[in-house]
Amino acid sequence: MIDCSKPSLSIVIPMYNEIDNVGPMVARVHEALTSYQGHWELLVVDDGSTDGTPQALHRESDLYGPHVRVVELRRNFGQTAAMQAGIDEARGELIATLDGDLQNDPADIPRMIDHLIEKDLDLLTGWRKNRKDDLVMRKIPSRIANRLIGKITGVRINDYGCSLKVYRAAIIKQVRLYGEMHRFIPAWVAAVVPPSRIGEIVVTHHARTAGTSKYGISRTFRVILDLLSVYFFMRYRARPGHFFGMIGLSMGSIGTLLLMYLAVIKFALGEDIGGRPLFLIAVVCVIAALQFLTTGVMSELISRTYFESSQRQQHQYVIYNRGDASDDQEACWAAPGQVIVEAADSTGKATDDASSQG
Template structure:
């Protein structure tokens, strides 16, 4: 890589009850970025910790300097909300995210930045190929989820669950994260940029040495439910009537065919159909079809009202005919206050 000045960088780390990892994490980040040739900031979001994590963070920030910024949430909102808060507050041209448990290695960040710049990517996600986690509780559910998410979303990533990612701020600030949607960030980004601008690279992964894991086998079921929402919003956010309409037309067609068959039985074969379960099934299908079609029309009205009232664009311009790159993002991205140059300390 050329030794030219690197883009400004914001490192976002959500933390929840990680008091034992506060000091080591901040030290590791400073060690990793000691030679970074550009301005950078460390932005740690405390997600309503109750074990003294906020106090430990503020003590470290006072020692390290103003480039270490602490954002404290009023209560525990969850990792997705904490990550979104950090992204909103970030000022860098590039944004790196990682977990606060030291299982992600901050030393991978400079290498990932070089890779993202060389390949001209908008998102580079880490791949924990040699993952140091429990096989049954973490690895197997994760592999199943990764394949399922890739198949449904069309964005083939080996490790959706890795929090170590590098984004261009102008791109990730166009994506809003809700619920527990941080697992599907590559899929959400693919709604803004083509999948060819999303890359993956092998990263280090360490076993947890302090604190308690916040994940369990139950999250597998939450992933499946969230995946349904991702599928719907990726394909039908701007045209929900198509989603409900396809279901309504399918059920209506089946119900209509059943009623035609029953009419043939009644009027041609002169058989009684009133006591047949098939008659009830046909009627239910037709009524359900009308409900789905009506829901589709109402969803279209709500969708159009939403887009008109919030003035959300249905497209994002990357370059105009004069070749100038378009500036996009949320309000924080347009601020003049950029991260301070920092020194490992």
């Protein structure tokens, strides 16, 4: 029986070369949502996989029904673009996202939905408190990054990198994700809603059992570069002239003071200053100050042109196949209690067709 008080739910899972995890992931999502008494759909975004992942996803969609939608991107655009594509295609009032490597547990989703509704939050993010990852390669860099991100953005949560999150669709669809900004979603959401409407809850984390990780220690450097972009856009997106102006005025002040000091030495003491390194530093500071100030003025002009022009959204991905299996919108939602009739085998593959129970 459908409970009209339960919001409709879209589950978005980006996948890239995860063919061994396709069957178990879809099966676990259905097991987790058995007791959810509202409409729900599963959107799996294939991010240009080359190992047969999209074909495996279509087989699962045929097995379970049209509520399992496969969105194929034309090539590998990255996790952030794949996640944005899924969010754009989602139709639910709530959107849950998680990784496709089975390290996030779909069984946490119903509990997270209840917590988000009870606390009246707009975003609830998972906290992998007992993380099952390599200490040096994953845990330590992640802890450093989490503290650094929290300090700079002002949004204090323990685990920015956890993909298991639940959002209100009306809020997350106001946020556009670019580059590799999926790590900073709480910070971007905080630009739309107060930080008090962002919560965190401990979730289960499993060790990877199939496939290979797409991340390495190099992502630490990408996080630092992305963090600089987040800092700039959160504080100076609408007033970039202030950012460049502060740098320009600071350097200009330093250069002016140095030139005044050298002028006293030249005219009061009669010393030669032409060969002093300090003179070169002063001149460079003044020139750099002029460049930063003019850059700030140009940035203000560009910013105002952007905000005054039409806000046409630009996508950073190209969809090859949306996977809309039916024109009947009602048929594309999973009914409450929709599960696999027969038990899954050891790989998590369904051994019989899915049907609706209850």
